[in-house]
Amino acid sequence: MRAIRVASAALLGVCALTLSAPAAVASGGGNITPFGFSVLPSTIAAGGQVTLQLNRDGGCRGPATVTSAVFDAVTIPPGRSAATATVDWDAKPGATYQVTFTCDGVSGSTALTIAGGRPVGPTPLPINPVNPIAPLNPDRGVRAGEGGSIAGFDLKEIGLGAALIAGSVAAAYHFSRRRTGEGGA
Incomplete structure (x- = not known):
């Protein structure tokens, strides 16, 4: 009986993680190229x-x-x-x-x-243009820490995902620790 509860809790956790992961969206615009x-x-x-x-x-x-x-x-x-x-x-x-x-x-x-004017849709993040083909300067170090992947950072989605994961962990813990009146125990 304990194995069934553990398997159910594990399955619930995997489902919660799967549902909280972002879905891949494929556009039907034919924009796939070999380059x-x-x-x-x-x-x-x-x-x-x-x-x-x-x-x-x-x-x-x-x-x-x-x-x-x-x-x-x-x-x-x-x-x-x-x-x-x-x-x-x-x-x-x-x-x-x-x-x-x-x-x-x-x-x-x-x-x-x-750029400029009133944007349509969500407000874009400010852009700091950099020269992507900048000459190397051996006297200075690298400019680490610039850039990154902040586009699409949505606090609501992250909060919902964290709540789903926390809920699945709590449910898994509850079901694994719950005692039933079955089997004389």
Whole structure:
């Protein structure tokens, strides 16, 4: 009888952990490419420069073309993995523009947001632009502690997950310690 209670408590704990884990969301937009790409920074003021990065390890062999309504088309030649583009001065503040990377007949896109104005939706975190291709300076140490993954940090979700885990641990403890009147014990 004790084995059944322990197994039930373990199953309850595993279910609580499974339900509190974030779900993977797959978009049906066909944005899966054999190569990786990004625009840095993803939020910039009108007239600023963005770095267009391409990961060629996945299958992009030829020249890559990067297009958007907010800057002129840029070609990243074979053998290179980055280029820069200057955002148009007349870009609408608060708007989000699509940036499309095309290589070897395959296309994928990402968003570029123009800073300023009144943003639509949740308030974005402030961005401190850094130069991703900064020259190395041997006289100074590394700049550790910058960056990270704070985007999407939601206290409600974390609190709900912690409450579910605490509840499952408490229930497992309660059920494992509870005595029943069955079996003469």
